[in-house]
Amino acid sequence: METESDKISSRIISVNPEPLGVFTLPIEKHLIYKKCIKTIAKNAPHDLRQKYNNEKYTEHVCNQSNQNIFSSYPELADLKSDINTIILNYIDQIGFISKEIIINDAWVNISKENAILNWHYHANSFISGNYFVNFNSQVDSMLGFKNDRITGLRLSPSMRIPDNRNKQTLYNTPMWKVNLKEGQIVLWRSHLSHGYDEPNKGKNRITLSFNSMPKICTDNDNRYSFQLQD
Template identity: 30%
Template sequence: MDELIGLFPVPLLRVPGALPAGLVKALVEHFSAHAVRENNSSGHLAHTEMLRPDDSPLFVEAAALITPKLADFGSALLGERMGWALKEMWVNVLDHGGHQAMHNHANSFASGVVYLTPTHPESQTVFMKSPGGVDFAFRNDHAGMTPGPYNADKWVSPAPAPGDLVIFPSYLMHAVPPNRGERRITLAFNAIPARLNSWGYVISFGG
């Protein structure tokens, strides 16, 4: 029997209801007023400064719920279950008409988003293939073709509810299309594993 094998997939962990409603509400109420840093990709996008998890009791509570999920994700990403540390956390506030340009996250191995408010269907996070040279020079893009995991250049994440979490490799490109709905607030973070061991060459990362 013929067998189609999907080589080298990219892991993305989706955790519905990772943060409880009470914590989500408290994060929105506290950090909405602290998101004053402008983002050069959109005049309707602002964020807080990069904070360590222990800079806020609310972040401490959120980190305690997120970290075990990082260990689950890390076992798929790196092939071993180990400790993980949240490097930094911040809150994004995207008003009507704002967008977030395509980007990835440096100096980390896993990144994630917790959705704190409802998201308009046209403003769900979009993940994209790297713009590097991994595709053929010719494309087959037209109305009659069927996009799938082997030929699509983007994937729109499922509609999130407040408290939902996604974790993905930090190198994965992602963006948010123009927001057609009400204010969209998310908690983002970067994380690193405790260490990497490549046949005895060990690198340990600080917390």
């Protein structure tokens, strides 16, 4: 008869995980920021608005390389300060060092019913983020993140071990949706592909997206560096 000592023991170890930071603003602050951003989304002038052919149901404010929502709308200075604090907190929590960052891009997304967000990543930053300004998780599409350990290696046709679709794990799932709520800010490292392909069911999904860099970029030994201007 087989005893416990006769059995082969095992465990699965996760290595090189991908850190997502989820930060929740105090409700009083969020409601102030929400009111301000909804006013901006409604009244922004034509030269600050963008609509792209591949996003029929989404409009953006300050989504050009020479624009930044925080530069165009100084009334969002407190939100910018909060996001700066959050980014530095995230960098510290995941074990890196940065004394000062700049938000090199920031824009507002207004997504109507049937909107999707094509999968993409950001090549011009180290840390990216999304603030859920007007968001109902019951009807608005959740932001998803691709598992690049799978999607980055699978070119079709290719040989691979088939997925067990009855057993979802961190290792066989190509995309994870993050269950976020209005008033929360999610951060991720900018190389991570994100988006949503399930059409939005809500009428007015509003988020504020941003990209950031350390103000002083160096190699790990501080031998080479350059400084960015805000």
